[in-house]
Amino acid sequence: MKPKTKLQQEVWNLHQKLLSINEHEPYMISKHEFYYTTHYKNLICLECNHQWKPNQLWQEELVGVECPSCKKNLKKIKTENGGQAVRIITYGHAQVVDRFQVIRYFSCWKNMSKKKKPVYSTHRLFEEWTDYEKGKRVIVGQLACRYGDGFHGTYEVRYINNSGWRSNDYDIFASDYNFPRAEFIPIFQKYTLDCFDHECDYRVLMRKIQSCSKIETLLKTKQKELLQHAVHKDNKYYSYWPQIKIAMRQGYQINDPGIWYDYLDLLRGFGKDIHSPKYICPENLKAEHDRYVEKRRIQREQEKIQDLQKQNENYIKRMSRFLSLEFIDGDLSIKPLQNVDEFKQEGKELKHCVFTNNYHLKTNSLLLSARINGVRTETIEIEMITWSIVQARGIHNDNSKHHDRILELMKKSIPAIRKASQYRKSKPLKQSA
Numbered sequence: 001m002k003p004k005t006k007l008q009q010e011v012w013n014l015h016q017k018l019l020s021i022n023e024h025e026p027y028m029i030s031k032h033e034f035y036y037t038t039h040y041k042n043l044i045c046l047e048c049n050h051q052w053k054p055n056q057l058w059q060e061e062l063v064g065v066e067c068p069s070c071k072k073n074l075k076k077i078k079t080e081n082g083g084q085a086v087r088i089i090t091y092g093h094a095q096v097v098d099r100f101q102v103i104r105y106f107s108c109w110k111n112m113s114k115k116k117k118p119v120y121s122t123h124r125l126f127e128e129w130t131d132y133e134k135g136k137r138v139i140v141g142q143l144a145c146r147y148g149d150g151f152h153g154t155y156e157v158r159y160i161n162n163s164g165w166r167s168n169d170y171d172i173f174a175s176d177y178n179f180p181r182a183e184f185i186p187i188f189q190k191y192t193l194d195c196f197d198h199e200c201d202y203r204v205l206m207r208k209i210q211s212c213s214k215i216e217t218l219l220k221t222k223q224k225e226l227l228q229h230a231v232h233k234d235n236k237y238y239s240y241w242p243q244i245k246i247a248m249r250q251g252y253q254i255n256d257p258g259i260w261y262d263y264l265d266l267l268r269g270f271g272k273d274i275h276s277p278k279y280i281c282p283e284n285l286k287a288e289h290d291r292y293v294e295k296r297r298i299q300r301e302q303e304k305i306q307d308l309q310k311q312n313e314n315y316i317k318r319m320s321r322f323l324s325l326e327f328i329d330g331d332l333s334i335k336p337l338q339n340v341d342e343f344k345q346e347g348k349e350l351k352h353c354v355f356t357n358n359y360h361l362k363t364n365s366l367l368l369s370a371r372i373n374g375v376r377t378e379t380i381e382i383e384m385i386t387w388s389i390v391q392a393r394g395i396h397n398d399n400s401k402h403h404d405r406i407l408e409l410m411k412k413s414i415p416a417i418r419k420a421s422q423y424r425k426s427k428p429l430k431q432s433a
């Protein structure tokens with residue numbers, strides 16, 4: 001829409017003076033990964049188009065591939081439309097313009113082909129201009145959609161509907177990377193938000209750091225994984241803060257906070273001393289976690305849980321709006337876990353804690369099962385307030401070889417899930433010429 005208010009007019013004028021994004025391209029290209037694809041029994045490097053015959057295909061798929069010609073480490077990707085493949089990454093650039101804190105979002109597309117070298121293109125998504133003194137902001141950008149990089153249409157001032165409890169598409173967006181040389185207005189300078197390459201979305205980080213000193217501590221101590229989990233996933237860091245402090249004092253490296261928090265839940269469930277480094281800093285976290293998962297599973301089975309049927313009824317009632325959803329991409333299908341029995345089966349087959357840790361009772365989580373040709377491959381947790389993907393895990397909590405595809409289809413399908421969650425049809429974002 002055309003800028004209407006004085007503030008929107010001011011932002012629109014400043015927006016037009018922003019520099020182009022050509023300077024971003026080399027950095028963003030460096031963030032893209034390299035890929036290969038298959039061609040009959042051969043492999044093709046999508047970087048240099050070299051084609052060769054692998055020794056053992058199954059091994060290549062599991063351990064990755066190095067191109068014999070360009071020597072790059074390649075990940076597998078499926079090509080479509082006559083040998084084409086696309087990967088999209090998004091990034092944010094924090095800038096100060098006049099009195100505004102501006103976060104500009106872009107996408108960088110990598111178009112690959114069996115016959116040509118990759119071609120990159122960078123696109124503007126949207127900008128958030130915030131005047132912190134007045135507590136006002138303006139969004140300039142494309143319209144949110146569910147295809148490609150998630151945005152399309154003309155670049156203009158956007159009307160944001162802030163009424164109701166549901167967040168809008170611009171608020172829930174978080175980019176994959178940050179462009180370096182970030183600038184912040186004085187109230188944020190004390191945090192040194194860019195003190196290391198944490199890859200948290202600056203906008204989300206800024207929102208959270210102002211209200212929580214724990215986030216600031218994680219940033220200053222450069223706890224990348226804990227910080228990312230705290231900023232983008234759940235609030236477990238809050239309840240397990242004493243344990244985080246103990247782990248940090250012990251110099252204990254937490255590479256997978258999701259597993260660690262699950263493990264702490266399990267320890268607590270078994271009445272173990274969760275203030276003792278002996279328990280909370282295991283040498284082999286995954287093995288200990290899996291051992292407790294197994295212990296709990298056996299305990300649960302022995303206990304003959306009386307209220308399982310009631311829980312099942314409640315689950316089906318609560319999730320009825322979602323249970324008929326199914327998202328399909330070729331041999332991959334994703335659908336919500338239909339009942340508590342399915343949670344049990346999913347946890348058993350994939351050897352993880354989706355059932356043992358009572359995920360079916362989490363009222364703000366939607367759990368989905370991703371299957372390849374009907375075989376359980378990964379379990380996905382969607383947080384139903386921010387509509388973010390909290391986790392997607394395969395057997396023993398590892399990523400399956402289809403992980404990227406699963407995330408891609410899941411990401412694309414979130415708008416349809418959000419739609420299903422709505423009692424009444426909500427008004428679409430207003431768009432006027």
Ligand SMILES: [Zn+2]
Nearest residue numbers: 045048067070
């Ligand atoms: Zn190559």
